[in-house]
Amino acid sequence: MEAKRRELVPLALLWGAGIATLVILIVILAYILANGLPVISWHFLTGEPALWGQTGGGIYSTIVATLAVTGISLLVAAPLSVGGAIYLNEYTKETPLRKVIRQAAEILAGIPSIIVGLFGFLFFVIYLAPLTGGWSMISGGLTLAFMVLPISLRTSEEALKTVPAELREGSLGIGATKWQSITTVVLPTALPGIITGLILGVGRAVGETAAILLTAGGSLNLIHSLRDPGRPMTLNIYDVLTEYRDTTTAYGTAAVLIIAILAITLITDVLMNNYTKKLKGL
């Protein structure tokens, strides 16, 4: 009886800690959605932003810009991180080089986004201006790729590691080449982990503001090509708040962003769960 009672205190504290996390999330979501949901309408989503200083516009161009930079970052980061993970995990042995590469990825992940943005500014916006168009979606996307890369490299590697050695041995044991084994056995098994990792990276890209600030340009015009400057949603929240104190648009944009991220996360979860179940034959 005494033991049971002594258990109660730590149990309550831990429960409290867990609940606290949930509560914080709910509070943030509730606050944003409460203020932002009313703002969302068909017009809001598809209309052009209001002209300078006026309210009541839509955020269509910002949605497009977000899709553009995120798409580019994914397009660049996915093959690099998955390919890199495959190379590291399947083709190399545990040598110092491998450890160095991993360490480099960790360090890259820890660099503050404003500094990555600064690099992006100097390299993509200024130096490679003829190629990227200066302030542009390409510059923004490429810079974001640098932020996505270390995360998805790490998670892809972990996913590959969870594939049991016996599967590779079984494949090699009947005369498949290493590459055949990777594409037909290892990758399909590791796919859920890899995809989840990429989505995590995408989440980071979608929510990135500092790096975008320095590379994407901030223009409210709808982009016609990827070399045009644009204003993704995160940047939009910052801009409308600081320049016009337009809290309405800010809340609306925030709500759209949050709903989008929630949706992507949940859908990915469900899809990957189903995939894994099918793989296991359950």
Place this chain on the structure above:
Amino acid sequence: MNNSIEISVKNLSLWFGKFQALKNVSIDIQKNQVTALIGPSGCGKSTFIKTLDRMNDLVDNVKTTGEVLYQGTNILDSDTDVVELRKQIGMVFQKPNPFPKSIFDNVAYGPRVHGVRKKQNLVEVVERSLKAAALWEEVKDRLNESALRLSGGQQQRLCIARLLAVEPEVLLMDEPASALDPIATSKIEDLIYELKKEYTIIIVTHNMQQAARVATNTAFFYLGELVEYASTIDLFERPRDKRTEDYVTGKFG
């Protein structure tokens, strides 16, 4: 033992870093017979069998000396086509390792990676291999189900079918039944007995009675050495070496 020889091993030694796992092993494996490798844990029998299909290449820091002659060439040469070798000498592992695919795709995997594309050919190969592995009757109506839904014994037979689908000459089995219950084990042993008509089989087992039941010849490994190699009945009825006698009578410490 004057049957023709499938694999001839001469003075094979192997090191994992500084540790010598195999010490100057020489043995001739007979064609179309079952040869069992027995010995206590860590004696080198698994390492030996993995050398025969170059699976030790997957491990870091391995050095080998000596020769393993198969079809006229030393398979330890660096210019050996390892992929082709593993098609001829295939391995079944202790823990069944079916791919997370359908039963059909598991068996068709081998032929597919070796270039067979036509559906009809694949269907024939899959049926033939599953029949040879004594699994056809049990799965013929559910070839598209995931292989992971099969029982342990069925999964192991599936792994054997997967191997047979690439038409090897030699089957290496590393404790194929140790993860299975007695009935499943019997089925595997019966299968091995049938398979030896077409294939040369080398089986590693820590179960002496299993070696006694299925093998024509048995080799006793101890501390990396091949201590004794004889017909199974000779090895178990009248071993020559005291170490063998002590092992088979269970008197090892």
Place this chain on the structure above:
Amino acid sequence: MARTRYVRKLKELRQNVIDMGALTVRAVEDVLTALEMSDTALAERVIANDDAINNFDRKIEAQCMTLLALEQPMAKDLRMIATSLKMITDLERIGDFVVDIAEEVVTMAKPIRIPVSATKFNELVADVKSMVADSIETYATGNVQHARSFEARDDRIDFLFKNIVESMVNALAQGQCSTETVADVASLLFIIRYLERIADHAVNIGNRVCYMEEGDRRYLK
């Protein structure tokens, strides 16, 4: 050393076989003493003691079957158990022949008069007695060299046997025997036949010991 209980069981088995052997040797010696002394009381005791030998036979057989079923014996252990299983049959048969001889002694019930050389007869008796004792000894010690000599000794016994039979048959044919003596001769012929058979079983034991020690199946005929 592993399997201590198993090793102990093997030792028990071996000792039981040796003990059964000792009983058998004793029985052979006793019956031959009874024959020499015409001691029908001793002969009766010998007949009664055969039960002990038969009990041993059953007991040891059960022991062997248990070991085979439960312990998966191999190599020398397996050969020892197989040898023991067959050997107790030989011992039991020797015991039966001893009883047969004892019954003849009881039937004759008086000192025998043999119309042949006593020397040859005594030699036969001595040879058989020592063969039986030696066969148990080789089992106990594993002395294969000694066991290998049994074939030759058996040849000698067979020779003596044939020789004595011939002499007795001649004596009968030439009418050298009185009516009483004829009955004795008949008994004696049986007795030496039993002795010759006892020797054959002792040789079997010797061969099985060779198989047990060396594993060569040629010893199993």
